[in-house]
Amino acid sequence: MTIERRSFILGATAILAALPRAAAARHPLSIAYPDKSPPNSWRADRGIMRGILVDLMAEVAAKAGYDFDPRPLPLPRVQSEVESGATDGMCLVATPARLKYALPSAEPLTTGHVTMFVRRDSPMHARLEQVRSLDDLAATGATVIAIQGNGWIKHNIESRGIRTVFANGTIGTVRMLIGNRGDVIVDMSHQITWITKHVEGGAEIEELPAIMDRVDWHLLISKKSPVAADMPKLDAAIHDLKANGKFATILGKYGIKA
Structure with missing residues (x-):
């Protein structure tokens, strides 16, 4: 070589x-x-x-x-x-x-705020407007719509005995609320606000002013x-x-x- x-x-x-x-x-x-x-x-x-x-x-x-x-x-x-x-x-x-x-x-x-979203014509609207805490929410008897596997929901909503129904994805929670398949979404403000602007019927959804939590x-x-x-x-x-x-x-x- x-x-x-x-x-x-x-x-x-x-x-x-x-x-x-x-x-x-x-x-x-x-x-x-x-x-x-x-x-x-x-x-x-x-x-x-x-x-x-x-x-x-x-x-x-x-x-x-x-x-x-x-x-x-x-x-x-x-x-x-x-x-x-x-x-x-x-x-x-x-x-x-x-x-x-x-x-x-x-x-x-x-980091962001957790707020509540309801249909403008919901029969629960007036009661949910008075909610200032998660314990207040539990007292209303409202049904929360959430994404399956949401740890915050499990720890803060389900643990209080609040009735919860589940959707496939966060977009699904908004579509369920538009379809009257629950009373309220309790989730990240910026996320649900963004989705309501991009799905059909989103204009029927209103964000309530109370801040339920601040999460990272x-x-x-x-x-x-x-x-x-x-x-x-x-x-x-x-x-x-x-x-x-x-x-x-x-x-x-x-x-x-x-």
């Missing part, structure tokens, strides 16, 4: 040996999202994921050195995938149940994921994103003020 050929083979071998290490440095960060919950997350045309939390995490992943892999799923599957470790993480409220199997980011990705949406990484070791890096990326103008630009894209 000539010296030139030996040098070529050794050089090629060195390059190939370096490739797995380069690939490992860009391990994809898989994040599961509810597929019917705009403007936070939804499956758009050709299966592409869109939404506030999708855009925010794309920036966070890039800052932390990860390729980004968003996965659209029904909410119950979002949680089960993260609990099993099949998917690295999700972006949801850090409820006690979720914290049993996932690590939360040090600061939230977004965190990045939650499965305790079974190797990404859990990188939480400090992800925390730093979230902090940096929220400290610069890109955060406000992403929220503004969906009509929300940072």
Whole structure:
């Protein structure tokens, strides 16, 4: 074997040996999202994921050195995938149940108010206008419409014995309310407001002024994921994103003020 050929083979071998290490440095960060919950997350045309939390995490992943892999799923599957470790993480409220199997980011990705939405012609409208707390809501006898798997609803609504009916996705909750298949939605103000502007019959829905809760949406990484070791890096990326103008630009894209 000539010296030139030996040098070529050794050089090629060195390059190939370096490739797995380069690939490992860009391990994809898989994040599961509810597929019917705009403007936070939804499956758009050709299966592409869109939404506030999708855009925010794309920036966070890039800052932390990860390729980004968003996965659209029904909410119950979002949680089960993260609990099993099949998917690295999700972006949801850090409820006690979720914290049993996932690590939360040090600061939230977004924060918002929980309010009530009713039909303008609802026979429950006058009573619901007087509600100022979740205990007041329980006393009305109203039926709450919620998305299946909503941890906040389980912890705050179902725990009070309030009758609850479930829809497939957040869009489904609004459609059920339009169809008089329940009395009230208790959910994130910006999310339900956005949906009522984009579905037929949404003008029949009114937001009541009482703020029922203020909640944070965190990045939650499965305790079974190797990404859990990188939480400090992800925390730093979230902090940096929220400290610069890109955060406000992403929220503004969906009509929300940072």
